[in-house]
Amino acid sequence: MHTKNPINSTFSTKIHWLFSTAVLLITSAGLQQEPAAAATLNGGWNYAIDSFNDGVTGINVGGGEFEFYGIAIKETSDKAYVAINSNLSLAGYADPWADRGNVNYGDLFFNFSGQNFNTANTNRSLFAIRFAAGNDSGVATTGVYSNVAAKSVTSTNLGFRNLNLYNTRVVAGGGTPSMGDLAADDPYFQQTGDWTVLNSIAVGTKVGEIDFLTPETLKVMGLDFAHFNATGSQTIGFSFDKSGMPSGSYIANFFAECANDGIAIKGSFQPGVDPNVEPVPEPSTVLGTLVGFGVAGLARAKRKNQRQN
């Protein structure tokens, strides 16, 4: 017959409590870390790294003129900074058959609504930035726009009719389609239909300007696409005042005007808070405290157990 030793039982209860408390605290520390862990952070920038072989250039898939490698976004208390690494220059890919004589970047959309792209578009809750002065945007100048309605310009830029056709083309060419922080076929974007890749501003209300940043300035700011092996020939960067946009979580994205590549990034803006000035405690510090607590508690329980024996 098994009889329980009450002293050992108390000891094991204490040990159990100690470890379950430690596990609970470690787990909750882990959960608190989760938003940061979900984003790809490096040097104060939030990165979305795209597939390196899902750019379509003519009959070729991967690594050509339309290959997008990544986008990164950084914020301070009042400014947001955007950097793009890609093979497509800001002048676009010259093509006499394309609208305005080039296939350029579409516009960069920001969606804070929590709704999918088409719903946010229907509700006119999208924000967008025109950063390519030579593209086919429906607004007159580069800058930040609110109350945006999006349009597709793929049909006038020798582009794809829909994302499903683009994804199929990439796979057939041996590439791996991706939308950066979203899967290539994520229902956030309409996948099928005729000319459904909404990649350009149709109309919007201008709320601010953008200021371009040189690759050298971006480097000083800690931008390092090479850390993620993103080695596109072009690094484009600009800043804008956050006052033109809401705070909170967003999905931002842009496509080429032909939808030959595209990328989305998940992030958030905080109003009036500079995350670089108020760093969160290092997880190693939290863990170190917990380990110290666990060892001290264990030693106390052992001493008590020895006394009781």
Ligand SMILES: [Ca+2]
């Ligand atoms: Ca790509």
Ligand SMILES: [Ca+2]
């Ligand atoms: Ca064009």
Ligand SMILES: [Ca+2]
């Ligand atoms: Ca892509």
